[in-house]
Amino acid sequence: MNIERLIAKFGLKRISYEPSKGDKGLIAKQLLKATMIEANEIMKTWRGTYPDKALCIITIVEVIQPLGQICPECNGSGKVRSKCNHLVKCPCCDDGRILWTQETRFAYFCLTLRITYSRFRRYMPVIKVLVDWLSDKRNAAALALINR
């Protein structure tokens, strides 16, 4: 199954599922676009501006990597070399993954948009709703694949 058909299983509206020719970034752009539409729907009653793109990027990353980010210190192996050259458990992660917490979400969010932690905390409920929404879409896609 090609990536377009897989993404189509997400059932997201306003996405073109035509096969793209060589542009792998196109699907990511469309996923971002569909997530932004949902974010704007959720934020309809929000007063003032909000960083919809940054909200969507953290959402997509969290849904794509539900077990957490790959640890940059051990490259996901969960082990590092000690000073005496022994393999030891990486002190930074949990078996190669940095689990999603409010702190790690904030750190990742700041890669896209550097804001204060207090401001970020106001966006957390929105991110939670977006992650749940996109996870549901992903799970439905996975079930559709299993049933084939």
Ligand SMILES: [Zn+2]
């Ligand atoms: Zn690690």
